[in-house]
Amino acid sequence: MIKNLVGFILLSAIFLSLIGSSCAKNTKLSIPPNVVVIMADDLGYADVGYNGCKDIPTPHIDKLAESGAIFSSGYVSGPMCGPSRAGFITGRIQSSFGWYGNPGAPLDERQGLPATVKTVASYMQEQGYVTGGVGKWHMGTAPHQHPNKMGYDHWYGFLSGGHLYFPMDHPSYNGKYTATPKPWGMRDMHHTMPMIHNDEPIEWDQYLTHELTDLGVTFIEKHKDKPFFLFMSYNAPHEYMEAPEETMALFSPEDMTHIPGVKPDIRSIYAAMTYEFDKGVGALTETLQRLNLAENTIVWFLSDNGGMKRTSDNRPLRGAKWSSYEGGLRVPFVVSWPGHIEPGTVLDAPVTTLDIGATSVALAGGNLSKTNLDGADITPYFTGQSKDAPHEELFWRIGRNYKEQSGVLRVGDYKLIVQKEKVQLFNLKEDLAETNDLSQSQPERAQQMLGRWKELDQYSLPPSWENLPKGDGNKDEYQYKDYEWLKGSPHYRGNEK
Known part of the structure; x- marks a missing residue:
């Protein structure tokens, strides 16, 4: 009861223009549209052609942008992978269920989505959709967190927060991942989880981005005769920095755009990874065309957060992944x-x-007033039925330390950043790069917005889990499980010696 009340208050207080006006203008479609969401991982704001990228060709993403609408102020719900994806997957502000940082140990059953949280995919199932996900999950690996228990009829991919781009026995790894270290490092654990379809391991032998694309194409082909919801959750161009040799040969470090803090050799690998990801976008959209599904399919494309400092170009935005500045969000x-x-x-x-x-x-026919989703139906906005801004204000709770008040409030053109009771205020229309802090020259506005941020932050819940203290992350209990889907991987408990 309290949980539902909190969700209702967040819905009405944070997004004042939600649902009511949007739903009234929206007629129910005779044939509900398919939905495909293509999400990159750590892709920079300026690393697509339509945003001015010169050193990485992204023709398929650009074609998608040309065919539809570009949101020049498109935001994620958090500046790092886990919180951002938790927000998207649930359709809720993740602080409303106590999610703040990334799950650290992927096999620690305490970390990840609470069993009580409903996902967007679950709501789509209720409307008769076949739901599928491909790629990165990152919401936990406990039985109650498996995608099949969280609204996905089919999940093809891996349940951790990252993955090697080639199979573990690939010659380039020189056996590094085939002999089980004692103990596994947590990063290596994330990147060596098995590829699965639901509870069954998948054999694969190609570059991971190609594999994920093929799985997405297969899902569309298999379910073309019924409304489907597909989340293409790529992990490219997230580290590790790996790409096929023939693709890397196309991107010489000497030809890379100079970006402060980014080494040309790293940028060239990142370029190859982004190029392969763009080809995947093309394969998916071409499949929709081939099957005559394009006109009845909404395709969304975005990144899960801002690009990393060491790989990406977020200009003209300030900041990068992990940051409360625009470059993170x-x-x-x-x-x-x-x-x-x-x-x-x-x-x-x-x-x-x-x-x-x-x-x-x-659009699937659901009644948003009967959900606890925190977003708005923005169909009237992107179809041109309404010129009204979908939101009067947007709220973020940011930071991995719950005790430290930090976050963002955007109201109109103004953005407030809260960090340990200190604030910064920017007018994004006049200062997109966030170089001119107005908190001293406009103290009244800054304090008013701070008061509003604190008011909304009252509905942020304490962390639903604590990451393992340093020194505990290598305990064997977090290295292995006896889950069926782990069979054949180095993390299956039966492999322990």
Whole structure:
């Protein structure tokens, strides 16, 4: 009861323009549209052609942008992988269920999504959709956190927060991952989880981005005759920095754009990874065309957070992944729906990844007033039925330390950053790069927004888990489990010696 009340208060207080006006303008479609969400991992704001990238060709992403609408102020719900994806997957502000950082030990059953949290995919199932996910899960690996228990009819990929880009026996690894270390490092644990389809391990023998694309294409082909919801959860171009040799040969370090803090040799590998990811976007959209599904499929494209400092170009934005500045939260964000969205549309009002879930459920025929989703149905906005901004204000709780008040509030053109009771205030319309702090020259506005942020932050719950203290992360109990889907991997408990 309390949980539902908190969800209702967040819904009404944080997004004042939600649901009511949007649903009234939206007629129920005779055939509900398919939904495909393509999410990159750590892709920089300026690392796509339509945002001015010169050293990495992204023709398929650019074509998607040209065919639909670009959200110039498209935001994620958190500046790092775990919180951002938790927000998207649930359609809720993740602090409302106590999610703040990344799950550290992937086999620690205490970490990840609480069993009580409902996902967007679950709501889509209720509307008769076949639901599928491909790639990175990162929501926990305990039985109650398995994607099949969280609304996904099919999950192809891995349940951890990252993965090697080649099979563990690939010659380039020189056997590093085939002999089980004692103990496993937590990073290596994430990256060596098995590839699975639901509870069954998958054999694969190609570059991971290619494999994930093939699995996504297969899902579309298999379920083309029924409304489907597909989350393409790529891990590219997230580290490790790996790409096929023939693709890396296309990107010489000497040809890379100079970006402060980014080494040309690292940038060249990142470019190859992004190029392969873009090819995957092309394969998915071409499949929709081939099967005559394009006009009845909404395709969303975005990154899960800002690009990393050492790999990406987030300019003209300030900051990068992990940051409360725009470079951590504002991402490449596109929606395409042929016949419904005017090609080449650019929309400047702020939207968030939470809106994808609410919009999908509404278009599927769901009643948003009977959900606890925190986003808005923004269909009228991107189809041109309404010019009204979907949100009057947006709230973020940011930071891995719950005791430390930190976050963001955006109201109109103004953005407040809260860090340990200190604030910064920016006018994003006049100062997108966040170089001119207005908190001293406009103290009244700053204090008013701080008061509002604190008011909304009252509904942030304590952490649903604590990461393992240093020194505890190598305990054997977090190295192995007896889950069926782990069979054949170095983390299956039966392999212990």
